[in-house]
Amino acid sequence: MYPKEMQKSIKKVEATREERLKKLPERMNEKERDEVLKKWHPDYKPEAKRKIKIGASKGSIVPHEVADLIEAYPLFEPDEIDLSQIDYDTDILIIGGGGAGTTAALFAYYSGIKPEDILIATKLRHGDANTMMAQGGIQAADKENDSPVIHYLDVIGGGHYANKPELVAQLVMNAPEIIKWHEELGVMYDKKEDGEMITIHGGGTSRKRMHSAKDYTGMEIMRVIRDEARNVGIKVLEFSPAIELIKDDEDKVAGAVLYNLETEQYYVVRAKTTILATGGFGRLHIQGFPTTNHYGATFDGAVIAYRAGAKLRDMDSVQYHPTGVAYPEQIVGLLVTEKVRGLGGQPVNADGEQFVHPLEPRDVEAASFIRECYGRNKGVVTPTGMRGVWLDSPLIEMIHGEGTIEKRLGAMFRMFKRFDIDMRYEPILVFPTLHYQNGGVEINENAQVLSKNGVIKGLFAAGEVEGGVHGKNRLMGNSLLDTQVFGKIAGINAGKYAKKAKKSKKLNLKHVESYINELEKAKIKEERKAPLLLPDYREKNVLSRAIDIL
Amino acid sequence: MARKDKKEEKLKMKMVRIYIMGKEYKVPEGLTIMKAMEYAGYRYIRGAGCRAGFCGACATVYRKEGEYKLNADLACQTTVEDGMYLVQLPFTPANKATYDVNKIKADDKTLVNFYPEIARCVSCNTCTKACPQELEVMDYIQSALRGDMKKTAELSFDCIQCGLCAMRCPAEIAHYHVAQLARRLYGKYLMPKAEHLEKRVNEIKRKRFDEEIGKMMKRNIEELRKMYNARDIEPEEEEEPKREGD
Ligand SMILES: Cc1cc2nc3c(=O)[nH]c(=O)nc-3n(C[C@H](O)[C@H](O)[C@H](O)COP(=O)(O)OP(=O)(O)OC[C@H]3O[C@@H](n4cnc5c(N)ncnc54)[C@H](O)[C@@H]3O)c2cc1C
Ligand code: SF4
Ligand code: SF4
Ligand code: FES
Numbered sequence: 126m127y128p129k130e131m132q133k134s135i136k137k138v139e140a141t142r143e144e145r146l147k148k149l150p151e152r153m154n155e156k157e158r159d160e161v162l163k164k165w166h167p168d169y170k171p172e173a174k175r176k177i178k179i180g181a182s183k184g185s186i187v188p189h190e191v192a193d194l195i196e197a198y199p200l201f202e203p204d205e206i207d208l209s210q211i212d213y214d215t216d217i218l219i220i221g222g223g224g225a226g227t228t229a230a231l232f233a234y235y236s237g238i239k240p241e242d243i244l245i246a247t248k249l250r251h252g253d254a255n256t257m258m259a260q261g262g263i264q265a266a267d268k269e270n271d272s273p274v275i276h277y278l279d280v281i282g283g284g285h286y287a288n289k290p291e292l293v294a295q296l297v298m299n300a301p302e303i304i305k306w307h308e309e310l311g312v313m314y315d316k317k318e319d320g321e322m323i324t325i326h327g328g329g330t331s332r333k334r335m336h337s338a339k340d341y342t343g344m345e346i347m348r349v350i351r352d353e354a355r356n357v358g359i360k361v362l363e364f365s366p367a368i369e370l371i372k373d374d375e376d377k378v379a380g381a382v383l384y385n386l387e388t389e390q391y392y393v394v395r396a397k398t399t400i401l402a403t404g405g406f407g408r409l410h411i412q413g414f415p416t417t418n419h420y421g422a423t424f425d426g427a428v429i430a431y432r433a434g435a436k437l438r439d440m441d442s443v444q445y446h447p448t449g450v451a452y453p454e455q456i457v458g459l460l461v462t463e464k465v466r467g468l469g470g471q472p473v474n475a476d477g478e479q480f481v482h483p484l485e486p487r488d489v490e491a492a493s494f495i496r497e498c499y500g501r502n503k504g505v506v507t508p509t510g511m512r513g514v515w516l517d518s519p520l521i522e523m524i525h526g527e528g529t530i531e532k533r534l535g536a537m538f539r540m541f542k543r544f545d546i547d548m549r550y551e552p553i554l555v556f557p558t559l560h561y562q563n564g565g566v567e568i569n570e571n572a573q574v575l576s577k578n579g580v581i582k583g584l585f586a587a588g589e590v591e592g593g594v595h596g597k598n599r600l601m602g603n604s605l606l607d608t609q610v611f612g613k614i615a616g617i618n619a620g621k622y623a624k625k626a627k628k629s630k631k632l633n634l635k636h637v638e639s640y641i642n643e644l645e646k647a648k649i650k651e652e653r654k655a656p657l658l659l660p661d662y663r664e665k666n667v668l669s670r671a672i673d674i675l
Numbered sequence: 676m677a678r679k680d681k682k683e684e685k686l687k688m689k690m691v692r693i694y695i696m697g698k699e700y701k702v703p704e705g706l707t708i709m710k711a712m713e714y715a716g717y718r719y720i721r722g723a724g725c726r727a728g729f730c731g732a733c734a735t736v737y738r739k740e741g742e743y744k745l746n747a748d749l750a751c752q753t754t755v756e757d758g759m760y761l762v763q764l765p766f767t768p769a770n771k772a773t774y775d776v777n778k779i780k781a782d783d784k785t786l787v788n789f790y791p792e793i794a795r796c797v798s799c800n801t802c803t804k805a806c807p808q809e810l811e812v813m814d815y816i817q818s819a820l821r822g823d824m825k826k827t828a829e830l831s832f833d834c835i836q837c838g839l840c841a842m843r844c845p846a847e848i849a850h851y852h853v854a855q856l857a858r859r860l861y862g863k864y865l866m867p868k869a870e871h872l873e874k875r876v877n878e879i880k881r882k883r884f885d886e887e888i889g890k891m892m893k894r895n896i897e898e899l900r901k902m903y904n905a906r907d908i909e910p911e912e913e914e915e916p917k918r919e920g921d
Contacts, residue, residue: 253724253732267875270909274887282903290892298888301875308869311776311859313828320867331908341833344729348836349862352855356773364720386720419725455707455754459727535833539808540728543752659718667716 225588259343284596415458449558451513783822
């Protein structure tokens with residue numbers, strides 16, 4: 126149920142609906158696009174970013190929220206930790222139990238590592254991850270009219286040619302085999318009667334190669350691979366995030382310090398090899414934006430890898446999704462899938478007027494929404510002061526017939542219905558939301574993490590935490606794929622590596638000590654600590670009266 | 676800019692009383708249970724995952740003042756109401772069968788063999804009433820008992836594995852584990868295989884695309900840009916969405 130003020134605006138939307146059904150606004154030309162982007166897209170605001178002062182990617186430009194965590198002190202003093210007492214001794218440590226981490230564990234197992242020699246350490250529960258939330262789908266060039274070569278061109282063009290070619294090649298060449306693996310595990314992809322995959326277009330695809338499992342694609346993949354990991358007996362430590370990597374005398378990564386969130390004690394893990402799979406950074410709320418991401422998406426993995434010498438890349442670009450929920454307050458920022466516009470939903474302002482074509486590129490669409498709300502003052506204001514524009518969803522059933530919304534947008538329909546909004550008959554209110562970390566820790570085609578002087582021995586990375594696969598802009602359906610392909614590559618290569626490697630003799634945290642030195646030299650004050658681990662949403666009133674006595 | 680306008684934020688908020696594990700807190704009306712608990716000063720470690728209704732980490736049971744009914748729902752998707760007594764159930768002890776999916780068969784006895792307790796279902800429908808996804812939980816347990824893999828898989832597809840059904844079931848069934856097995860068996864053995872997929876995987880194994888990909892990797896930006904702008908785009912059929920996105 127919308128409050129009265131908003132209902133007045135809905136009346137105006139209803140009044141223009143018939144007319145709007147007949148005609149869409151013109152698409153913008155290149156100049157108009159540039160204009161709206163430069164003036165209104167959050168990524169084009171130089172004052173929202175700064176150069177990193179220290180470390181392997183010193184001088185690169187990143188959002189302040191990222192720089193704040195890079196230029197921050199460790200959560201503990203290196204000499205507080207007793208590295209001689211090892212709590213877990215393992216061949217492979219995997220940090221992060223989402224899609225990339227779980228797939229890495231399975232492929233390490235397939236390549237001959239015993240399940241008891243693989244340890245997943247994760248911050249929340251196994252599977253509480255962005256992977257679980259992916260709705261739309263996963264790309265793979267497996268149809269007759271398509272090929273990995275065509276997929277390659279889509280990825281690199283979409284990424285503004287900033288992608289690393291060898292990573293794109295891995296992504297597209299491994300895609301069909303990943304889908305085949307899923308099929309064999311029993312993932313219920315949408316198929317036709319004869320078994321043909323039902324595939325559709327995504328933003329920026331030149332062939333229909335988006336595979337889906339209703340609008341719960343990520344959840345279906347995640348729960349199947351998690352079930353498989355449980356079947357083969359992979360060990361998982363939940364609520365135990367990594368707070369620092371550990372190295373050995375030969376400067377190899379040799380495990381990590383974990384923190385038990387519940388008992389507040391630390392654990393020392395010694396590992397022959399470590400895989401970083403901690404996902405993205407939505408919960409940093411770049412520029413104050415709400416986010417679609419899960420509770421644990423706080424950039425931890427990149428922070429601790431950076432201290433160990435890893436380079437970052439493409440962190441200057443951030444993906445905002447144009448349609449995050451703006452009302453009701455309870456679900457602000459959550460994703461409204463692009464499918465709603467794909468099926469005919471139109472963006473409309475407070476007066477019921479069209480102001481942008483529904484299917485401009487993501488960044489242009491998002492910038493136009495912001496301009497409508499803050500430049501032209503034609504947004505709808507909610508009771509809590511949030512602004513947004515309407516997405517006129519009732520058009521969908523006028524175009525495609527009754528029942529379409531429940532059938533094709535089941536998760537969306539359910540989400541709004543829970544708050545007494547029936548998107549079949551009422552429009553929904555949206556505003557851009559923080560969605561995806563385009564860049565990250567730089568890897569090579571074997572999923573090894575790179576420093577300024579080449580490969581960091583003993584460290585692999587996969588999934589949203591790494592950068593280079595998507596260049597400056599990730600296309601939908603390629604990030605689930607990224608987690609699966611690079612999870613697989615990391616798992617197999619870590620397996621090979623672990624078979625040859627010996628156990629590290631002496632563990633150390635020297636890289637952390639020298640990072641602290643660098644921070645001091647750069648005159649960075651000790652007012653910030655990282656990794657963040659969890660965002661804090663407690664009320665200010667409560668926090669201001671909190672005292673630490675127990 | 677996405678932040679709330681300060682002025683409007685000060686608007687007087689109407690407060691409601693909630694009881695977190697029996698203890699009273701006043702919170703603004705209109706918040707989710709999850710946000711209300713944070714407002715009250717709780718910082719989640721357990722009990723919050725996706726915060727969007729996809730992961731089942733935030734299972735919560737509550738009873739309203741003066742009502743006999745015990746409700747079950749998701750803290751991230753449910754609005755607080757005045758006089759709500761609530762507690763979260765962030766973990767469900769429930770046994771999962773282990774199996775090698777390649778070695779078991781999808782016949783009508785498989786589910787009941789791995790989960791014999793489904794035969795104890797007394798058809799009370801409590802599980803269905805507890806399900807925050809509004810699934811026909813009892814029906815999928817009944818179809819599992821009959822060995823109807825397809826029906827079990829389809830009815831349970833939207834299950835987020837929150838465990839609320841299992842917590843309420845007098846027959847002590849772990850519904851969501853039964854359903855997981857049914858879906859995997861259905862997806863693996865009963866849904867027809869995609870032939871085009873098999874074909875493509877073999878082509879890649881025979882290195883059909885290696886040379887072309889190798890060439891692409893060597894192309895400079897100008898060449899790529901030309902190719903990208905000139906690429907032909909598979910047309911949409913009517914009746915299908917223009918694009919779908921995440
Ligand atoms: C709402 C939504 C919809 C999306 N839709 C699509 C889509 O349709 N198609 C698509 O391709 N992509 C989509 N994406 C993107 C895609 O889901 C993610 O990029 C991808 O799943 C990331 O997988 P991951 O394994 O790298 O990270 P995650 O799945 O996020 O897993 C990382 C895990 O590491 C844990 N972790 C974090 N820090 C630590 C630490 N310090 N120590 C230990 N563990 C830690 C996290 O809690 C989490 O469990 C979507 C994303 C969102 C949020
Ligand atoms: S079937 Fe059970 S576990 Fe699944 S969503 Fe419903 S209540 Fe939760
Ligand atoms: S709650 Fe248990 S006993 Fe009752 S209908 Fe559901 S499965 Fe059967
Ligand atoms: S936190 Fe994931 S369903 Fe509520």
